[in-house]
Amino acid sequence: xxxxxxxxxxxxxxxxVGGIYALLALGLNVQWGFAGxxxxxxxxxxxxxxxxxxxxxxxxxxxxxxxxxxxxxxGDVMAMVLAxxxxxxxxxxxIRLRADYLAIATIGIAEIIKLVLKNESDITxxxxxxxxxxxxxxxxxxxxxxxxxxxxxINSSDSWQMFFESIARWWWQPFxxxxxxxxxxxxxxxxxxxxxxxWGRMMTAIRENEMAAAAAGKDVTRRRIEAFILGALxxxxxxxxxxxxLRLIEPTQTFDPSKMTFLVWVMLIAGGSGNNKGAILGxxxxxxxxxxxxxxxxxxxxxxxxxxxxxxxSILKNRAGFIRMLFIGLLLQIILQRFPKGILPEKRPAVxxxx
Amino acid sequence: MWESFGFEFINFYFIPGLVLGCIYALGxxxxxxxxxxxxxxxxxxxxIMMTSSYLTWEFIMIFTSLGILAHPLIxxxxxxxxxxxxxxxxxxFFYKPFRNAPTIMIxxxxxxxxxxxxxxxxxxxxxxxxxxxxxxxxPNAYIRDLTASFDFMLLIPNKHFxxxxxxxxxxxxxxxxxxxxxxGKGMRAVxxxxxxxxxxxxxxxxxxxxxxxxxxxxxxxxxxxxxxxTQFIESTMGFRMLLPMFAAAILGGxxxxxxxxxxxxxxxxxxxxxxxxxxxxxxxxxxxxxxxxAFSIMVLxxxxxxxxxxxxxxx
Amino acid sequence: MLQNRILAVENLVAGYGETExxxxxxxxVAGHEIVSIIGPNGAGxxxxxxxxxxxxxxxxxxxxxxxxxxxxxxxxxxxxxxxGYVPQTDNVFVSLTVQENLEMGAWTLRSGLxxxxxxxxxxxPDLSDKRFQAAGQLSGGQRQMVAMAKALMLDAKILLLDExxxxxxxxxxxEIFSTIQRINKxxxxxxxxxxxxxxxxxxSHRGYVLVDGSNRHxxxxxxxxxxxxxxxxxLGSRGSV
Numbered sequence: 064x065x066x067x068x069x070x071x072x073x074x075x076x077x078x079x080v081g082g083i084y085a086l087l088a089l090g091l092n093v094q095w096g097f098a099g100x101x102x103x104x105x106x107x108x109x110x111x112x113x114x115x116x117x118x119x120x121x122x123x124x125x126x127x128x129x130x131x132x133x134x135x136x137x138g139d140v141m142a143m144v145l146a147x148x149x150x151x152x153x154x155x156x157x158i159r160l161r162a163d164y165l166a167i168a169t170i171g172i173a174e175i176i177k178l179v180l181k182n183e184s185d186i187t188x189x190x191x192x193x194x195x196x197x198x199x200x201x202x203x204x205x206x207x208x209x210x211x212x213x214x215x216x217i218n219s220s221d222s223w224q225m226f227f228e229s230i231a232r233w234w235w236q237p238f239x240x241x242x243x244x245x246x247x248x249x250x251x252x253x254x255x256x257x258x259x260x261x262w263g264r265m266m267t268a269i270r271e272n273e274m275a276a277a278a279a280g281k282d283v284t285r286r287r288i289e290a291f292i293l294g295a296l297x298x299x300x301x302x303x304x305x306x307x308x309l310r311l312i313e314p315t316q317t318f319d320p321s322k323m324t325f326l327v328w329v330m331l332i333a334g335g336s337g338n339n340k341g342a343i344l345g346x347x348x349x350x351x352x353x354x355x356x357x358x359x360x361x362x363x364x365x366x367x368x369x370x371x372x373x374x375x376x377s378i379l380k381n382r383a384g385f386i387r388m389l390f391i392g393l394l395l396q397i398i399l400q401r402f403p404k405g406i407l408p409e410k411r412p413a414v415x416x417x418x
Numbered sequence: 419m420w421e422s423f424g425f426e427f428i429n430f431y432f433i434p435g436l437v438l439g440c441i442y443a444l445g446x447x448x449x450x451x452x453x454x455x456x457x458x459x460x461x462x463x464x465x466i467m468m469t470s471s472y473l474t475w476e477f478i479m480i481f482t483s484l485g486i487l488a489h490p491l492i493x494x495x496x497x498x499x500x501x502x503x504x505x506x507x508x509x510x511f512f513y514k515p516f517r518n519a520p521t522i523m524i525x526x527x528x529x530x531x532x533x534x535x536x537x538x539x540x541x542x543x544x545x546x547x548x549x550x551x552x553x554x555x556x557p558n559a560y561i562r563d564l565t566a567s568f569d570f571m572l573l574i575p576n577k578h579f580x581x582x583x584x585x586x587x588x589x590x591x592x593x594x595x596x597x598x599x600x601x602g603k604g605m606r607a608v609x610x611x612x613x614x615x616x617x618x619x620x621x622x623x624x625x626x627x628x629x630x631x632x633x634x635x636x637x638x639x640x641x642x643x644x645x646x647x648t649q650f651i652e653s654t655m656g657f658r659m660l661l662p663m664f665a666a667a668i669l670g671g672x673x674x675x676x677x678x679x680x681x682x683x684x685x686x687x688x689x690x691x692x693x694x695x696x697x698x699x700x701x702x703x704x705x706x707x708x709x710x711x712a713f714s715i716m717v718l719x720x721x722x723x724x725x726x727x728x729x730x731x732x733x
Numbered sequence: 734m735l736q737n738r739i740l741a742v743e744n745l746v747a748g749y750g751e752t753e754x755x756x757x758x759x760x761x762v763a764g765h766e767i768v769s770i771i772g773p774n775g776a777g778x779x780x781x782x783x784x785x786x787x788x789x790x791x792x793x794x795x796x797x798x799x800x801x802x803x804x805x806x807x808x809x810x811x812x813x814x815x816x817g818y819v820p821q822t823d824n825v826f827v828s829l830t831v832q833e834n835l836e837m838g839a840w841t842l843r844s845g846l847x848x849x850x851x852x853x854x855x856x857x858p859d860l861s862d863k864r865f866q867a868a869g870q871l872s873g874g875q876r877q878m879v880a881m882a883k884a885l886m887l888d889a890k891i892l893l894l895d896e897x898x899x900x901x902x903x904x905x906x907x908e909i910f911s912t913i914q915r916i917n918k919x920x921x922x923x924x925x926x927x928x929x930x931x932x933x934x935x936x937s938h939r940g941y942v943l944v945d946g947s948n949r950h951x952x953x954x955x956x957x958x959x960x961x962x963x964x965x966x967x968l969g970s971r972g973s974v
Contacts, residue, residue, distance in 0.1 A: 099522075101522060101525065101526075103461075103529065156717060156720060156721055157717075157720050160720065160724055160732065161732075162521075162522050162525065163453075163458060163459035163521070163522075163525055164459075164668075164720065164724070166459060166461075166525060166529075167459055167661075167664045167668075167716070168716075168717065168720065170461075170660070170661065171661050171664075171713040171716065171717070172713075174661060174709065174710070174713065175710050175713055178706065178707055178709065178710050181706065182704065182706035182707060320657075321532065321533055321536070321657065322533075325529070325530070325533050328526065328529065332526070378544070381544070381545075382540060382541050382544060382545070385537045385538075385540035385541045385545070386537070386541055388533055388536075388537040388540075389533075389534055389537035389538060389541060391533075392530050392531075392533045392534035392537060393534065395526075395530040396512055396527060396530055396531075396534070399516075399523060399526060399527055399530070400515050403519075403523065600836070600840075603829065603833050603836060603837065604837065604840070606826070606828060606829055606833075607826045607829055607833075607837045610826040610827060610828050610829065611823055611826055611827075613820075613823070614820065614823060614824060614825075614826065615826075615837070616808045616809055617786055617788070617808045617809075617812060617818050617820065618812065618837055618838055618840065618883065618884075619809050619812035619813050619838070619840045619841055619887060620809070620837060620840045621809065621840065621841075622809070
């Protein structure tokens with residue numbers, strides 16, 4: 064029974080993190096797949112989302128300002144807004160230039176965000192990070208939430224406390240995973256509507272032939288900034304949920320600029336850039352491969368160790384994470400060269416005569 | 419004047435800034451050459467730098483185990499050959515397939531290479547810092563005494579001296595290559611106008627190989643100089659250099675190698691001088707934000723003059 | 734078939750991607766000839782040039798240099814085989830000096846570079862005292878000469894000029910046309926595409942009129958410029974030249 068429960072909870076966590084990555088991939092798809100904008104600072108936008116959410120919703124802390132104890136929904140929304148605002152500023156500066164410049168600038172922005180998070184420790188608690196970030200659903204079992212609106216209307220604090228003590232500790236996990244999946248689906252439906260809307264067709268036209276679109280009187284720069292902001296909004300939200308999932312965030316490891324950004328890129332390209340379904344599929348697939356590659360590499364190291372018993376496996380074990388990264392990197396190169404369109408290639412919305 | 423202002427400024431801010439600037443300049447040469455000739459922002463350039471410093475460390479270890487006490491610059495010779503081979507290998511198998519594809523494909527590929535190379539280094543040498551050169555670098559006594567006799571005391575450690583001289587020598591060599599050799603002129607031609615180069619009968623693939631050799635060599639030099647300066651190596655050092663190098667290349671104008679050198683020096687100096695107490699007692703910019711200086715200069719340049727100081731290309 | 738044929742384009746069908754621009758083109762150039770291709774905008778004149786050079790995909794048809802098939806050969810090899818090509822725009826390396834430009838034109842030349850330089854400075858005396866100036870600093874007409882000299886550096890069998898006088902003032906235009914004649918007199922066959930049809934035909938031995946990607950008229954230079962229909966269509970409405 065415990066084993067089944069273990070698998071169930073493992074599955075829930077795969078769904079949770081897979082869903083968060085699916086959101087990031089959908090956000091990137093708006094920027095790259097729809098508008099052809101290269102964002103190499105995905106981790107930065109996720110970090111803004113996570114920190115905004117954390118500072119707004121956590122309980123007061125004696126280590127740093129913030130901990131405003133605002134409702135979780137406010138945190139989610141503000142996470143999106145702030146990521147969007149920063150995207151807007153970057154967009155205004157360098158979206159006119161070719162994709163490479165934007166890539167460089169976004170890498171830079173991610174670095175600056177990291178610097179701010181590390182240095183402004185009055186607000187962000189610096190390298191020690193922010194702890195006890197309230198998770199949606201699970202937060203109800205914290206006293207601060209069940210003793211206040213809306214739960215306090217239904218029942219008294221004491222009976223809520225008894226209730227939460229009586230149910231399984233993991234009760235919130237399926238709800239949390241389900242909520243993220245629902246958000247992914249909602250975002251998907253929204254983006255599909257957008258893709259086939261006049262705005263989406265215009266994005267395709269701009270990406271295909273910028274000059275023709277500009278000549279046809281389209282405000283190319285404005286459309287692209289819109290796409291960049293929209294993608295960042297989604298990434299900000301994903302960041303907020305990543306913060307909730309992890310509960311403890313800090314500037315360097317959590318938002319490792321290369322690792323996270325890179326994984327999302329692999330996901331989108333593997334799934335099929337330009338295709339929202341592909342983005343979601345790629346996210347879950349690559350996350351599954353990434354998670355299971357831990358087992359595989361560890362298994363292989365064990366086998367190696369049993370064959371050559373003179374080898375000290377502790378070194379390899381310490382470095383297993385890098386072998387996985389190497390593997391994912393090679394996977395990207397193979398996909399790029401052999402299957403550049405991904406598993407689900409982009410389906411063009413029927414571009415009628417009008418752009 | 420020298421006692422109250424110059425001594426501290428020159429020795430603790432200006433010279434370190436110049437040294438850092440030299441390192442950025444060497445790195446930026448490779449960035450601007452590939453950007454100009456292959457038309458893409460090479461994200462894996464910093465990793466070639468980093469790998470060279472690890473290789474140098476490894477060669478020093480090998481030499482030491484053979485009973486030869488080797489200076490880092492001796493270890494750097496075989497290491498830079500390996501770095502060049504690595505750059506050529508990466509181009510052949512990971513970039514060349516995209517020669518006729520949209521450039522962004524090659525940017526993504528180079529982004530991937532960044533991770534692949536770094537992971538490989540981490541697998542081989544582990545994730546922790548390694549000591550490159552032991553001990554505290556003492557100022558060169560001869561220069562100190564000589565300049566002190568003119569009331570102009572300069573404290574330059576030997577490592578800084580080697581880096582400054584080394585950079586000047588590489589620049590002279592590089593200048594000779596670009597202005598006086600056929601392959602160098604070809605590199606300038608392809609950077610100037612790749613389509614015309616093709617219909618002029620220039621062998622562009624050979625030029626591309628030469629570009630990787632020159633860029634790889636400069637990256638190796640930059641990596642070793644950086645390791646000599648900081649006296650330790652770590653797997654993230656290449657990535658840390660990437661942004662200042664891009665900033666230097668953009669500041670100097672894309673496709674302008676000597677612009678990149680100027681840009682590198684400016685960025686290096688700006689980073690170090692930003693810590694000088696220009697106003698009051700504390701540094702102008704908190705040291706924690708030092709690495710943001712390069713980025714700010716780059717963004718400023720992209721806003722006011724994307725073609726850089728020396729009329730580079732804007733794509 | 735012409736006597737002493739240097740270049741031949743036979744039944745050429747080509748275009749960009751799926752769009753077919755040239756439907757069935759036939760062009761021949763004999764040794765010592767100046768041949769002009771004229772026609773209205775969008776007739777596919779420059780496309781013919783790009784097809785010969787191998788920049789474009791050729792769907793059907795053949796291109797011969799002397800008796801050698803060069804259909805589908807890549808640009809750098811076409812140049813090595815002896816086709817000198819001067820593109821319409823961006824035809825010099827602006828940041829290189831005049832002499833460096835010439836050197837780039839002679840990339841595959843193994844020896845005799847100095848002699849070639851002298852030859853070019855005799856052919857283009859204007860360039861002689863500008864040899865160490867950046868090509869980007871020269872006037873439009875002088876740049877055009879650098880471009881031609883560059884294309885002649887490898888012992889070209891034929892010179893292809895894509896609108897050599899586009900964007901030049903009348904004075905320079907005249908100079909370029911007389912330079913073209915001078916190059917031709919030195920024994921170089923020339924195939925050019927020209928917008929200034931009138932002047933081009935005057936110096937040409939023969940001309941081709943292209944319309945909508947097909948041959949419309951063929952004739953001698955003077956014959957075509959006195960043809961009333963050609964005159965009405967492309968030479969302005971004032972009748973014959």
